[in-house]
Amino acid sequence: MAGTQSHIDVAAPATVSIDSQPGREFFQERLGIFGFWNSALSLGFVPLRIVGELWLDPQRPISALLTTPSMIAHLGASATAAVVWLLTRRRAWSLRGLHMLDAFGIISVGTLFALMGASLMRGESGVVSDSLAAMLMATLAVVMTMMWRAVTVPSPPRRTGLLTALGVAPLIVADVFALRTSGGAVAAMFVAAWAVLTLVCCTVISAIVYGLRREVQRARRLGQYTLDEKIGEGAMGVVYRASHAMLRRPTAIKLLPPNRAGSVDLKRFEREVQLTAMLTHPNTVAIYDYGRTPDGVFYYAMEFLDGINLEDLVRRYGPQTSGRVIYILRQVCRALSEAHALGLIHRDVKPANVILTVRGGEPDIVKVVDFGLVKWLESAGTALTATLDGGPILAGTPLYFAPEAISAPEQVKAGSDLYSLGAVAYYLVTGQPLFEARTVMELCAHHLHTTPIAPSARLGRRIDPGLEAIIMQCLAKTPSERPASARALEESLAACAAAREWTDEDARRWWADHADAARRTSASPVDPGAETVAVDLALR
Numbered sequence: 001m002a003g004t005q006s007h008i009d010v011a012a013p014a015t016v017s018i019d020s021q022p023g024r025e026f027f028q029e030r031l032g033i034f035g036f037w038n039s040a041l042s043l044g045f046v047p048l049r050i051v052g053e054l055w056l057d058p059q060r061p062i063s064a065l066l067t068t069p070s071m072i073a074h075l076g077a078s079a080t081a082a083v084v085w086l087l088t089r090r091r092a093w094s095l096r097g098l099h100m101l102d103a104f105g106i107i108s109v110g111t112l113f114a115l116m117g118a119s120l121m122r123g124e125s126g127v128v129s130d131s132l133a134a135m136l137m138a139t140l141a142v143v144m145t146m147m148w149r150a151v152t153v154p155s156p157p158r159r160t161g162l163l164t165a166l167g168v169a170p171l172i173v174a175d176v177f178a179l180r181t182s183g184g185a186v187a188a189m190f191v192a193a194w195a196v197l198t199l200v201c202c203t204v205i206s207a208i209v210y211g212l213r214r215e216v217q218r219a220r221r222l223g224q225y226t227l228d229e230k231i232g233e234g235a236m237g238v239v240y241r242a243s244h245a246m247l248r249r250p251t252a253i254k255l256l257p258p259n260r261a262g263s264v265d266l267k268r269f270e271r272e273v274q275l276t277a278m279l280t281h282p283n284t285v286a287i288y289d290y291g292r293t294p295d296g297v298f299y300y301a302m303e304f305l306d307g308i309n310l311e312d313l314v315r316r317y318g319p320q321t322s323g324r325v326i327y328i329l330r331q332v333c334r335a336l337s338e339a340h341a342l343g344l345i346h347r348d349v350k351p352a353n354v355i356l357t358v359r360g361g362e363p364d365i366v367k368v369v370d371f372g373l374v375k376w377l378e379s380a381g382t383a384l385t386a387t388l389d390g391g392p393i394l395a396g397t398p399l400y401f402a403p404e405a406i407s408a409p410e411q412v413k414a415g416s417d418l419y420s421l422g423a424v425a426y427y428l429v430t431g432q433p434l435f436e437a438r439t440v441m442e443l444c445a446h447h448l449h450t451t452p453i454a455p456s457a458r459l460g461r462r463i464d465p466g467l468e469a470i471i472m473q474c475l476a477k478t479p480s481e482r483p484a485s486a487r488a489l490e491e492s493l494a495a496c497a498a499a500r501e502w503t504d505e506d507a508r509r510w511w512a513d514h515a516d517a518a519r520r521t522s523a524s525p526v527d528p529g530a531e532t533v534a535v536d537l538a539l540r
Contacts (some may be wrong), residue, residue, distance in 0.1 A: 035085030070119035110167030160206035250304035307357030322464035323501030331366035333490035349420035415479035422474025464498035
């Protein structure tokens with residue numbers, strides 16, 4: 001149950017199926033890697049052969065070289081591998097389709113390299129004039145292809161053995177036929193021996209690599225959750241995308257590694273999940289579960305946010321329109337209003353902690369995340385404003401510090417979150433941070449003493465006057481001069497003329513055009529950008 005510590009054993013090892021979506025994505029990615037590098041390495045030998053042929057016969061036209069059967073087969077093998085790579089990049093394949101593409105690639109490349117060797121044995125090349133040298137070249141090409149596939153593409157040993165056998169079979173047929181007719185029966189036996197050795201080596205390699213991947217998957221299981229991929233890392237832990245053993249609901253898992261599970265970090269981690277679990281507003285990230293593995297890894301599960309945080313939104317798409325900024329800020333206000341009503345102050349409101357996503361078909365839904373620095377005003381004994389050597393601690397992200405968070409962090413209240421939200425709004429409309437400085441202390445001095453330049457003056461063009469006035473009000477140095485509450489701020493934003501300029505239809509069009517690119521930024525409940533810091537103010 002969220003908010004209650006439970007000891008959940010790591011699930012017993014189970015066979016990892018590649019039929020899951022992450023498994024298919026990994027298989028497709030690795031198959032593409034195999035195709036790309038096999039094609040690149042194969043093509044790399046083409047200019048070497050051309051240079052060698054021209055060195056021996058300068059009068060021979062390059063066009064004649066490129067149209068010999070052996071060169072056509074060589075280029076065909078390279079092109080086939082390139083086709084495999086390109087096909088894996090164009091769309092998401094089914095597992096059956098990937099298996100067929102895998103088989104097509106390895107068998108076709110093996111066959112074409114075998115034809116290349118057979119053609120070279122007929123004496124069409126000056127560089128490879130000896131039939132045994134031609135046999136060796138073709139054998140090396142096939143062996144390297146088969147082994148590269150065994151290393152790169154995740155596959156059970158039985159499947160690898162079957163595909164390797166089918167891939168080397170044309171080489172055996174071509175070499176045995178060509179060498180037997182030229183009196184090289186003994187050499188043909190060695191070709192067969194190399195083929196068998198390749199089959200054994202590839203099967204063993206696949207068993208080792210595939211087995212290691214299964215062990216990694218087993219080690220990445222937390223209770224009923226399997227960790228799929230890392231999506232973020234911050235001051236209070238690492239976040240992975242995860243899948244539940246029984247449910248299909250996408251999940252994000254936040255971990256506190258054992259080497260960071262000291263008393264202070266553990267207290268903060270537990271408080272983060274407990275306080276976040278108290279919040280039920282749709283614009284706050286939802287907590288599903290909390291637990292600890294037998295080896296001391298603390299974790300909690302939350303909803304997976306497939307979208308883009310505001311920092312990446314501005315970095316990728318530039319300043320946002322007044323209407324959209326108001327649309328976003330109103331949702332953040334609603335989330336903060338619930339937290340403030342419960343006596344919870346976020347203390348780290350910043351663009352990276354506000355994520356835009358799509359929920360239930362509704363676009364531009366805001367989720368406020370990362371309550372790791374929350375302060376509970378109801379009880380000084382449970383507040384997270386920890387002290388070092390008796391001095392107060394300044395905690396948060398310097399770009400978005402409220403003045404009182406610097407001068408008197410023990411007096412941080414709801415108005416501090418509104419100042420930070422004003423700085424976020426400033427960033428959204430201008431595309432630039434509120435203040436720029438070379439050091440944290442210089443930045444803090446700006447928050448304490450510098451009057452911000454109006455957003456329209458900073459941007460060089462007009463923005464909604466009502467929105468600009470609200471931003472400047474939020475950035476007042478004195479908390480009493482800011483909006484009275486998050487709810488009052490939300491009402492003021494709703495009254496702006498630009499509040500009606502960004503509609504649900506606008507949001508749907510934006511997500512229809514940018515959804516894939518936005519999701520590739522890997523929005524997550526942990527900030528990969530601006531750093532959250534703690535400074536001992538007693539040492540200033």
